[in-house]
Amino acid sequence: MIEDLKHIIYNTVIEANRKMTPGEVEKTVAGAADVDTKVVRLAIKDLVSLGELSYTYLYGTSFLEKSFNRPVRVSKRIVIKPPEKLYQPQPGEVVVNIVGGAAFGNGAHATTCLALRALDFVLDDNSCTERKARLKGLDVGTGTGILAIALARLGVEKVVATDIDPCAVSEATHNVRLNNLDGRITVSDIPLEEAATRFSVIVANLACPTLRRLAPLFSARMEEDGVMVLSGFKESAAKDLGKIYTEQGLKLIRQEADREWICLVLRKP
Template identity: 35%
Template sequence: MTKTSQSGAWVEISILLPAAAHEAMSGFLFDLGCEGLVIEGAQLKAYLPVSPELDSIKQRIRLFIDEIRRIFPEIGPAHITLAPVATSNWSENWRRFFHAEKVTPDLCVAPPWESPCSGWKGEVILMDPGPAFGTGGHATTRMCLRAMERVSLAPGWSMLDVGTGSGILAIYGAKRGAERIVAVDIDPEALRWAERNIGLNGLSGRIDLTERPVQDLDERFSLLTANLTMDVIIDLLPAFVRLLHPFGWLILSGLLRDQVERVRKSLKEEGLLMGRTFYRGEWASTITKKKRDK
């Protein structure tokens, strides 16, 4: 992601949407050429270079909202506003949105240009905000990170992170002592940003990044994390179960509250009983321990 504009002019597109639709809309905005995104409550603010295509982009956003309304019926009328960004230095302006933050009792996430949480003695992850999902600010990512602190793993444990995005979960796994880590994402751009963040944390060579489909992997892991949508999780569950060691841990996130029971039933069909479930607002995350192979 290169934060430059040939004209030097930028526009802020502000969209009001329920939190459940933020991830889908964020991906769509980056596909449209968005080069920065801020989420403030129910409001998404996307930043694009000024161009003659802005009216067309606004209309495409409206059409996309109409499409996802079938999945998220609670979405009301679209509220979309465009405003110029008064700045001559976009990269410096962008940085003001990201600050060091304590995201779990044991972890502070900080951008590389800012000192970690004041007086902090726990773990620190440096993250360069990019188009990849997962910088620690979203509830689903926070719940995954917290779940990783709750599971008990023997020395020499291994980890598979599915849909790694920014790489934050894999990085935390490395900092918590994982001996072997594989991080998967089907988006090459996400993997490039994950690689950058891995390097920022001095972990180059510690985490294997791959675009290989999860179904094609053939090794087993002590911990598997997946911060994805419900449909993707359910589709991949047979592979998840196969890739877990007996007594391995499965952490799932990206679920809405009313989707937990569907995932519980799918886990049962694969021979697993859902363990603890955690909620943050309308989001849910689960921790399940595999007992034995089917």
């Protein structure tokens, strides 16, 4: 019974379309499972002490979220973890160490997970290690640096990670260093407009208007046969955004949804 209840609580939290406060989770689960909120509260405490869920705090409000204070597999090969937690990767797995701070990108958000899964898909070819070593990656809106680090760990030799927020640049630089990737990832606040390089893999988890505005620039900065991973927008915007990018000559090759969030993968022919 208590295990079933914990299962309902965990699914309620991870499948919610928005962050839920502990009180909201208690009420929702108590209603769904027809049990007292006090019983739900105890089960929540249990899940937190087991490290399955954690309390987060944002703008004066506490939320209950999936815990990233332990190694969490987010795709076939990518495992996200805090640096202080030990993890023995299985063959083929890649580990991304992330210290959470003020910047976006601890791995918990659906848009980050979708982008990580798309990168895993795009770079899932162990036979072309040599080709991957020649690839150049770009992560626009890097936040904590999580996608840039995943790009490098998945085999892309050189990666540029940019963000307009100085706090993100500082946190990404720190995370890149603690993953021992400073020689391969350059973190910068230089706007894409000022960069002349072309890239083989571009990933951008950004707000929809920014993705719309940057479409011609992204297309111009992509090498032929290059791949673009777009995340950060909802289902309602996906069709329009897909059209804008296909009008730039890119071809849609993959689309994945996580609740209301969508991630597109496009290739430049």
